[in-house]
Amino acid sequence: MFEENLEAPENLNMHLNYYQKEDQVLLAVDCIIFGFDKENLKILLIKRNFEPEKGKWSLIGGFLKKNENLDEAAVRVLETLTGLNDIYLEQIHTYSKIDRDPGQRTISVAYFALIDVDSHRFDGIQIDSAHWFDIKEAPNLIFDHNEMIQKAKARLKRRALSKPIGFELLPEKFTMRQLQNLYESILDKKLDKRNFINKINSLDVLIKLDEKDMSVSRKGAYLYVFDKDKYEKKVEEDGFIFKI
Amino acid sequence: MFEENLEAPENLNMHLNYYQKEDQVLLAVDCIIFGFDKENLKILLIKRNFEPEKGKWSLIGGFLKKNENLDEAAVRVLETLTGLNDIYLEQIHTYSKIDRDPGQRTISVAYFALIDVDSHRFDGIQIDSAHWFDIKEAPNLIFDHNEMIQKAKARLKRRALSKPIGFELLPEKFTMRQLQNLYESILDKKLDKRNFINKINSLDVLIKLDEKDMSVSRKGAYLYVFDKDKYEKKVEEDGFIFKI
DNA sequence: TCAAAAGTGTTCGCTGTACACCCATGT
DNA sequence: ACATGGGTGTACAGCGAACACTTTTGA
Numbered sequence A, B: 001m002f003e004e005n006l007e008a009p010e011n012l013n014m015h016l017n018y019y020q021k022e023d024q025v026l027l028a029v030d031c032i033i034f035g036f037d038k039e040n041l042k043i044l045l046i047k048r049n050f051e052p053e054k055g056k057w058s059l060i061g062g063f064l065k066k067n068e069n070l071d072e073a074a075v076r077v078l079e080t081l082t083g084l085n086d087i088y089l090e091q092i093h094t095y096s097k098i099d100r101d102p103g104q105r106t107i108s109v110a111y112f113a114l115i116d117v118d119s120h121r122f123d124g125i126q127i128d129s130a131h132w133f134d135i136k137e138a139p140n141l142i143f144d145h146n147e148m149i150q151k152a153k154a155r156l157k158r159r160a161l162s163k164p165i166g167f168e169l170l171p172e173k174f175t176m177r178q179l180q181n182l183y184e185s186i187l188d189k190k191l192d193k194r195n196f197i198n199k200i201n202s203l204d205v206l207i208k209l210d211e212k213d214m215s216v217s218r219k220g221a222y223l224y225v226f227d228k229d230k231y232e233k234k235v236e237e238d239g240f241i242f243k244i
Numbered sequence C: 001t002c003a004a005a006a007g008t009g010t011t012c013g014c015t016g017t018a019c020a021c022c023c024a025t026g027t
Numbered sequence D: 001a002c003a004t005g006g007g008t009g010t011a012c013a014g015c016g017a018a019c020a021c022t023t024t025t026g027a
Helices: A012-020 A070-082 A145-160 A176-187 A193-203 A228-238 B009-022 B070-082 B145-160 B176-187 B193-203 B228-238
Strands: A024-036 A041-047 A060-063 A088-095 A106-116 A130-134 A206-213 A221-226 B024-036 B041-047 B060-063 B088-095 B106-116 B130-134 B206-213 B221-226
Touching: A024 A070, A024 A145, A041 A060, A041 A176, A060 A070, A070 A088, A070 A106, A088 A145, A088 B088, A106 A145, A145 A176, A176 A193, A176 A221, A193 A206, B024 B070, B024 B145, B041 B060, B041 B176, B060 B070, B070 B088, B070 B106, B088 B145, B106 B145, B145 B176, B176 B193, B176 B221, B193 B206
Parallel strands: A024 A106, B024 B106
Antiparallel strands: A024 A041, A024 A060, A024 B024, A041 A130, A088 A106, A206 A221, B024 B041, B024 B060, B041 B130, B088 B106, B206 B221
């Protein structure tokens, strides 16, 4: 599953002699993977099938390798799990409590990732014990992973209120209702439909299509796409800041 | 993380070998120490007296030890330098570019710290090559330390706009002008005197003393103290958020 | 015809911002 | 008397928040 540790142990001893005693530590990344299924905010977890804490739910993670930086390690871990490599990733915090991992002193750098659940059907999924949980119904996790999720949720909220980050979680085409559902999930509160739409429209970064999504209502709802070019031009020109 | 290696001691050793060969790294902390001298925002730097990059300016840092977590390491580094141990500290970001330190692969966790320059006269200062620079006039730094400072400044700005963090940087008693100077330094823009005072007063977390600071003007300026109890009570009761 | 979701504007209060003059005192 | 920084209030615009009814169409 995690193949960080599969090379020959030649210069192992050298390093052992120098650093094992005082200074070197294991460095891991753990990914808080948020998803959205057009209805609710989800989080991707795996069930451990090994000891300790076997059978318990955990974040996806892996160890940093010598030839990569942390961002690259997070991308690799994510790609190993999902087969995807074009995912929004952001470093959150580094956790270092001495006994946070009962097995061995391990420092872990938490990342959060945003995925559209439906568009990415995970053909490349490597771990069949992975499961999407509604963010409200996530189980208790091992180690300090609950704490990591709390921080990631706060970060997501903050990001959603400043950058149009939500669009990373949506399919290319989406309805206003879906966008609103997403923001309600992230902010964890109900929003007024008219105020929300007025606000979004005033930002002027969406393109309304002629197409309708007929799958939910009889009347059908217009589909929109995010106009990334327009958004980036605005950021450049007037320091435009997305704010809901 | 994932310690597949905890079932039996044999297993453990096997994995230990793997880890030491591949995964262990040096972990450092670097501190961005902000100070305020009643006039301007400052940053504390030291001149390196060892290779590599000897003679260049750098942040204060040190390596994580086995018996401490990162927060404790940051406290220790700061205390070693300044003799102070009751300082506001906050983790910012972890830097891991492969060749960021030409000497050896080192991952560094950046912290920012807030100190009132005048109240703390650094009797315990250990490194005589330390120097306070005006934030606008800081020299070029080694490695990725410039980048760290940029992020720390952004974090300080954000914090100053939500929590009354500025009071960490001020002496116990301060004038409105000093508080405004501080916020102008942090936000890097001029503020309107009347609007600032009105805003601060409406927050109702300062106590106006009868005492005046006569050192600057002929008229003298009233001194204030931050009412921490009142602030904390407000946070509890009405989820009060400091916002300037 | 009815059920279920989509779509659409206006009003009001608050908050941020712009702005100018008198006060107290030491020299 | 004057120079220096301290201290004070108002008016306006823009934004967020509250709020209800009509439209569409498949069943």
